[in-house]
Amino acid sequence: MQTWSLVSMCVLLGIVVRWGVSLNSYSGAGKPPMFGDYEAQRHWQEVTYNLPLQEWYFNTSENDLNYWGLDYPPLTAYHSLVCAYVAKTINPEWVDLHKSRGYESPAHKLFMRATVLVADLLIYIPAVVLYCLYLTDGSTKKKVCTVFCFLLYPGLILIDYGHFQYNGVSLGFALWGVLALGLGWDALGSLAFCLALNYKQMELYHALPFFFYLLGKSFKLGLMGRGLFLLVRIASTVLVTFALCWLPFLSDPGDAMQVVRRIFPVARGLFEDKVANTWCSLNILIKIRSILSIDSQIYISFACTLLAVLPSCVRLLMKPTFWQFKLALVNSSLAFFLFSYQVHEKSILLAALPVCLLLNDLPLMVIWFLQASTFSMLPLFLKDGLLVPYAVTSLAFLFFSIYLLSALEHCSEEELRLGVYHRLLFCLPKLDLAWIVKWKFYISVSAMAGLSVVTVALVPPTHLPDLFPVLVSSTAFLHFLGTFIYFNIVQFSEPPSRKSQKKND
């Protein structure tokens, strides 16, 4: 069968699954007074449509920032505005100022879901298809299998189409950036990444690898010659893109500063809810938030993040190849997730995207991490009433990714890049590491399945009401930490495959 038909079938299946999930409930459905992310997005449409641009980020009599005030960069606001225009033509009630607060109806839900799908169809899905077809190795069939698994990653689908957010937009832009960089179009890549950054500030998780990759590339070309030219071109692209995105806010410096303050809410604390990162897990043992002041929390988390990111970024700067770039993206986003300030459980999607890029190279590890990342958001899904889609999509993803990418067959020590461990553990007797990894995978998957069942089926003891969410988040944390260490080691070991290097030039 031709590639086009296989790819189009993958895409169609991706759409069907997305839409199937979107038939379910969303965050905060029928839960006044605050509702959830769905209402936040609707409220932003209302605000951007009805208020002048200067008031969007300010607390005024017409704009109550305490009720889902806009706290994403301008591109999100523009996107809301475009959606609001469409909403207005369909039904003006949906974006009526003040009166539409908490508006819910089946037709409106359909409209909101459709906006997510349209954004995905325009940005995320084409990027995934092109990436898998042009930047992965192997036969056509293998590429199609990668498209299939990439598109069906459950975490993103459940958050965007179940919980309700537009992560597909920012992640899609970032993916376009990766794609362009992989094809050697550096200026276009930085343009796409700037768009991502201006859509969602959390894209900062990916910023350092982009920066160091391009910097390293310029160094390699020679800072006095073509490298400088490249650097200037990229810098001007970035500046122009940023200036265009922020243009309406630049007339008054106060406006721009207010936007920045809204985007980086320092006052919200080290972490919220149960996040599977270092601080929240540490919190089980030490109550950091009560010991340290907010300022020192910021400094500590900043220092830790920097320390964690540094090795992979330095390595990337020294060896700016596409393979290193992909690994650095993983390591940097995981470092940010594990150590930075104010992390949401949904931010794991930012790490999941670069991990997906490695689906073809390290299938078992990638699938393992992706499964853990979906699992880490379980409490959120349960709150939103997404149990059935969570169970179905996770099981299906686990089964099909392993089956199609033959993950369990490709796990010799060489294929898992475990050689370094032997050198690190030279004192120990020679172990069959691949075998151990495989068993660890089985045990961890059954642990995640078991915890999912227990969380759903059992009532926690009264004196430990948060027992299951904490168990879920600390299990996930262990997985993320393990993945972080593993990918760092992979980055520092020899790039063993000729295949991945071939792509760099």
Added chain:
Amino acid sequence: MAAVDSWSWFPALALGVSFLKCLFITAYHSTDFEVHRNWLAITHSLPVSRWYHENSSEWTLDYPPLFAWFELGLSHAARHFDPDMLLVENLNYSSPPTVLFQRLSVIFTDLMLIYAVRECCRCVQEQKGCRDVLNRPSFVLAALLLGNFGLLIVDHIHFQYNGFLFGFLLLSVAKHMQHKHLQGALLFSLLLNLKHIYLYVAPAYGVYLLRSYCFTHDNTDGSVSWRSFSPLRLMALGGIVASVCALSFGPFIAMGQLPQVLSRLFPFKRGLCHAYWAPNIWALYNTLDKILATLGVRVRLLQEAELPRASMTGGLVQEFQHSVLPSITPSITLACTLLSILPAVTSIWLRPRGARGFLRCLLLCALGSFVFGWHVHEKAILMAILPLSILAVENREDAGIFLVLTTTGHYSLFPLLFTPAELPIKVCLMLLFTIYSFTALRTLHSGQVSLLHPLERVYLLGLVAVAFACEVAFPLSPWQQMLPFLPLLVTSVYCSLGVCYCFLRLHATLLRPDQKTKQP
């Protein structure tokens, strides 16, 4: 070793389709959902003697008794989900556990279909030297049957148990292909007692079993050898059918309720066509009548006041009279149906061509009754599409017919899901299935030459135009208010052209000389 390994794709495919089905749990469901919930309640909480008398819901039990027993079995599992759904007076009850249970019951009973498909796949001839799994006839057949668009939307969104029932039909066909005729007959009589709509294909079974099983061998010229008749085999068959019927209807005969049961099973108070006209000959007939009436009024041959007041496009009107053409009665449709299946049935009597010939006869019976039957549902087209899949992977010409019939037949199911939320699903699934069937069958019959005649291709492209006009353009146009049922009319008329064309093409294949590929 190779045989074991080469089937590993089958569970994966089956599992994948089942996962997909699970995603539609919260989707829209039609009144059939309430029908089946009500039957669960009736069979669970009432004594057997009341089953076919109970009428507190408008959705009375109108399937044969074996299906009622099946519902009784299901209701015992349903108890553990939500006991309230088993109360007869709880009309239109659909709590989340009820929905979950009912949806899961369809998904789990589809195991029957999965098993049957597996058996059918074993019977198709594999091409030699084909190493790619995707291009193997058995894989294509499994994908076409398990991933069938019609079954997915009718069972898992609209809500019915067709997958389970088609499992019996396909398994019985597979058993005939494996020369296990008694098992095949047993499965079919079970099926008949589960849903009597399969009576339509009973002539094919009757004639085939009589001719190819009860007569043990043929004369040298292929005609029937009367002396080879084996009364023992006939008695075995009769015994099987009679005992299954006794098991199913026995208790009701004992209670003297047979007339009541039969009156429920065969309600003749319904009209010629369903609210939405199934794409058959009567849709064309009705349209012709309407056109003639309008023309007649235009040229003053008819008085508008004299015409029977019947809104043809009115959707809700079940019984109406034709204005110009003679009205059609049930006996006319019965006669037409019998006439239409006659060639197929005679053909397998005169020239038995093994299980493939029987299968062709079976689907001609199904299609004949679809085209000429009384009060046909559009869903009945599946009865022709599914068996045709088996022939399509083995024969090039059948593949061409299959593509036309499935595409039109499936498209005619579109009005079944009218809710806007399900629009993307039906469109994408339809595209998915259509793209797959076109590319897979073309690769399978390894040709650069298209499987379709240019005219057929034009017709199918026209279908895209009709779909666009009905689903997108029309709702936005001002005619939406004046003629709300126009899209349904256009859909059924356009699709009925394709279905009738396939019906004729399939009859033409009966005249085809025997080919080597036909012999099992």
